Amino acid sequence: xxxxxxxxxxxxxxxxxxxxxxxxxxxxxxxxxxxxxxxxxxxxxxxxxxxxxxxxxxxxxxxxxxxxxxxxxxxxxxxxxxxxxxxxxxxxxxxxxxxxxxxxxxxxxxxxxxxxxxxxxxxxxxxxxxxxxxxxxxxxxxxxxxxxxxxxxxxxxxxxxxxxxxxxxxxxxxxxxxxxxxxxxxxxxxxxxxxxxxxxxxxxxxxxxxxxxxxxxxxxxxxxxxxxxxxxxxxxxxxxxxxxxxxxxxxxxxxxxxxxxxxxxxxxxxxxxxxxxxxxxxxxxxxxxxxxxxxxxxxxxxxxxxxxxxxxxxxxxxxxxxxxxxxxxxxxxxxxxxxxxxxxxxxxxxxxxxxxxxxxxxxxxxxxxxxxxxxxxxxxxxxxxxxxxxxxxxxxxxxxxxxxxxxxxxxxxxxxxxxx
Numbered sequence: 001x002x003x004x005x006x007x008x009x010x011x012x013x014x015x016x017x018x019x020x021x022x023x024x025x026x027x028x029x030x031x032x033x034x035x036x037x038x039x040x041x042x043x044x045x046x047x048x049x050x051x052x053x054x055x056x057x058x059x060x061x062x063x064x065x066x067x068x069x070x071x072x073x074x075x076x077x078x079x080x081x082x083x084x085x086x087x088x089x090x091x092x093x094x095x096x097x098x099x100x101x102x103x104x105x106x107x108x109x110x111x112x113x114x115x116x117x118x119x120x121x122x123x124x125x126x127x128x129x130x131x132x133x134x135x136x137x138x139x140x141x142x143x144x145x146x147x148x149x150x151x152x153x154x155x156x157x158x159x160x161x162x163x164x165x166x167x168x169x170x171x172x173x174x175x176x177x178x179x180x181x182x183x184x185x186x187x188x189x190x191x192x193x194x195x196x197x198x199x200x201x202x203x204x205x206x207x208x209x210x211x212x213x214x215x216x217x218x219x220x221x222x223x224x225x226x227x228x229x230x231x232x233x234x235x236x237x238x239x240x241x242x243x244x245x246x247x248x249x250x251x252x253x254x255x256x257x258x259x260x261x262x263x264x265x266x267x268x269x270x271x272x273x274x275x276x277x278x279x280x281x282x283x284x285x286x287x288x289x290x291x292x293x294x295x296x297x298x299x300x301x302x303x304x305x306x307x308x309x310x311x312x313x314x315x316x317x318x319x320x321x322x323x324x325x326x327x328x329x330x331x332x333x334x335x336x337x338x339x340x341x342x343x344x345x346x347x348x349x350x351x352x353x354x355x356x357x358x359x360x361x362x363x364x365x366x367x368x369x370x371x372x373x374x375x376x377x378x379x380x381x382x383x384x385x386x387x388x389x390x391x392x393x394x395x396x397x398x399x400x401x402x403x404x405x406x407x408x409x410x411x412x413x414x415x416x417x418x419x420x
Contacts, residue, residue, distance in 0.1 A: 022054035065092035110153035185251040253384035274311035301414035321347030344405035
């Protein structure tokens, strides 16, 4: 079916003088597709002096849906396509729209439909069903209306290209960051393994020297001083081993190489294990660890070793900042679809502005830096482990008095992704 040829672009008044194109400005590439040669000629005349944002236009033309598709594929930088609807078939132009958006995945090209049979294709319905940018009725289309529509379309195209460039730039930066992160994790893992072996050797030889020294006959004061030096060296080496292990754990978690063994069981198991491990430090500072009885009977899905690691990290922080003779509380409660575990202390709390960032790698509360100078890896490891459990972890200061409390959640049931 061919559109009637009675509809033409209307020149209501003499066109005003067009702005001048800037020297060397890249022209807007405009596609014009219509099966009526006289409409192609009129469009050519109307746009021959067209300039927008200092840029002239360059027209590429076709007279069928097939040629329209070929033009778009051959000119990926085309800004606007003036597209007739009825050509080889009643819906030829609409088929071109679908081809451009779906098959070519071109979302930046601005498509302006022109039709002489608006009644056959109601504007509202066409906009709803097809991804077009304007709908021009040939019966009412003037040179002024055409130029205005083109200016709007060109501006929109420019905006789309800027957004596309920004997205591609961000994507390149993201990929570069990922590659850097992988390289860093690989370097940390490699160096960690290289450092761990000699550090373990230092610990072993330090222990052997201590045993030999204790059995040796020498001045008591000298022996005590040397043994103190050895104990200090051993403590420093143990801290170095702990740091290396934390670095290795974090690099494995970030790379997704940390294995997990999820199962459903009572939380009393990891809680009791963590309590026993921290008992010497609790006794050293005359601290009480309170574990409500109702916490002992709760079951949920978790990895035993990893949850113990979380609890030991959180309890270590609580011990570090609790006043001597104080109480640390370890409790859990069942919520809708998960279990919330809380470690609360009676220390100075965490500065409000640092509550969100305290779980970032190498981040520490300012109070921690003043008192301990830790590495800031423990809480980052806790966060990664909790995420692998499909849970969340956060900190807040206690409302009833001084102290901080750290919460994390674990799922009540083991979903298939966890079991697998």
